Structures are given as structure tokens and as C-alpha cells.
Amino acid sequence: MARIRQAGIPLTVCIDKVAASGGYMMACIGNKIISAPFAILGSIGVVAQLPNVNRLLKKHDIDFEVLTAGEYKRTLTVFGENTEKGREKFQQDLDITHDLFKNFVASYRPQLSIDEVATGEVWLGMAAVDKLLVDELKTSDEYLAERAKDADVFHLHYVQRKSLQERMGMAAATSADQLATKWWGRLTQQRFW
Structure with missing residues (x-):
């Protein structure tokens, strides 16, 4: 989608159901975002998040070993004992990723207050328009019907031909x-039992 926008082609993104987290990250690339009123x-x-079964393993005398090269290669583990230092490093990595996410969204949607909307919360389309996460409220069907009035619309039907290999298969x-059916019929007609 970024390549479409970079090529100077106007890109309108329609959201009928959900554009949350990575979905919104993709949607925000559009020059214009249209959302259904009840889209999320x-x-x-x-x-x-990850479970940690270390105490359960210890209770049953099961040892688990992790060998790594690099101090932070494995900060948190499902099976081993997690440390406060590992948790802090993992949280730092999450914070860095969150900053990258916020910067990405802000670069495509400079009009919104990124700190106000980058809280992990979700909004319905009706509230998202007030937060400037979307530009307009309507469904994709409404948008396409509206656009079709001013455009030449062609209905294309394309049938992909099967390759020789597919036909032979x-x-x-x-x-x-x-x-197999023929042989099964012969076998069942014989009186073996």
C-alpha cells in the first residue's frame, strides 16, 4: 500500500469491521480512511504475554536448560526462571516497538494527537472520526456505490485455464x-465370507 501511495495514486482505505493494531497500521497508509460507524x-x-511453567516443572523434578550466546538473547522464557533484569529488557523492547509504531502512524496521520490515541485503546468508527483516526463515516458499499455514479464500471469475469498438468492429474x-470402484465391486461380488 505504501508503494501505491508513493507512486502518487490516491489511496482510499475502507474499514467495515476491524482495523486494530497492525490492521490500523496498514490502514493509516491511505490518503483517506473511511470507516463504518460500528467498525473497531x-x-x-x-x-x-506468555505463560511460565517453571514452578510446575520444578514440582515434578523436571530440569530445563537454555543455552544462549549474548546476554539478552532470551529475556523471558516459558520454561525457565525469569529474572527482573530480563523483564526490564523485554519491557524496553516493547517500549521501543511502541515508539516505532507511534512514529509510523504519526508519519501518515500527522493531524491526529498520537499520544492521545496510542494508548492501546480501541474506538468505534463514530468516536474514531472525532479522534481523527478516520476521515469519514460510511460503509465500503456506500462508498463504492457513490463512486460508481461518476465512473465507468466494468464487470470482469476471468476464468483461469487449468494447466495440462492439472488436467492430466x-x-x-x-x-x-x-x-478402484470396479475392483471393489468385483471383490464384493465374490463370496469370500
Whole structure:
């Protein structure tokens, strides 16, 4: 989508259901964002969660070893014992990722107050328009119907031809199926039991 916009082609993004987190990251590239009133938008934040079964393993006398090269190669683990230092490093990585996310959105949507909307919250389209996350409220069907009035619309129907290999594969499968059915019929007509 970024290449479309960089090529100078006007890009309108329509959101009928959800554009949250990475979905909003993609949508914000558009020159114009249109949202259905009840679409869910936002979630400009970063989350990571993982269970830790270290105590369960210890309870059953199961050892788990992790070998790494590099102090921060494995900051948090599912099986090992997590440290406060590891948690702090992991949180730093999340914060860095969140800053990158915010900067990305702000570069495409400079009109919005990034600190106000980059809280991880989501909004329905009706509220998202007030937050400047979207430019206009309507469904994609409404938008396309409106645009079709001023455009030449062509209905294209394209059928992809099957390759020779695909046709031969189907013929072979059909022949094998017919042969199996024929032999099954012969076997069941014999009185073996």
C-alpha cells in the first residue's frame, strides 16, 4: 500500500469491521480512511504475554536448560526462571516497538494527537472520526456505490485455464477412482465370507 501511495495514486482505505493494531497500521497508509460507524479502530499499542511453567516443572523434578550466546538473547522464557533484569529488557523492547509504531502512524496521520490515541485503546468508527483516526463515516458499499455514479464500471469475469498438468492429474485421479470402484465391486461380488 505504501508503494501505491508513493507512486502518487490516491489511496482510499475502507474499514467495515476491524482495523486494530497492525490492521490500523496498514490502514493509516491511505490518503483517506473511511470507516463504518460500528467498525473497531485503533489499538495502537504493543502487547506480549506468555505463560511460565517453571514452578510446575520444578514440582515434578523436571530440569530445563537454555543455552544462549549474548546476554539478552532470551529475556523471558516459558520454561525457565525469569529474572527482573530480563523483564526490564523485554519491557524496553516493547517500549521501543511502541515508539516505532507511534512514529509510523504519526508519519501518515500527522493531524491526529498520537499520544492521545496510542494508548492501546480501541474506538468505534463514530468516536474514531472525532479522534481523527478516520476521515469519514460510511460503509465500503456506500462508498463504492457513490463512486460508481461518476465512473465507468466494468464487470470482469476471468476464468483461469487449468494447466495440462492439472488436467492430466484430474484425469488420472478419475481413472484411479473408477478402477478402484470396479475392483471393489468385483471383490464384493465374490463370496469370500
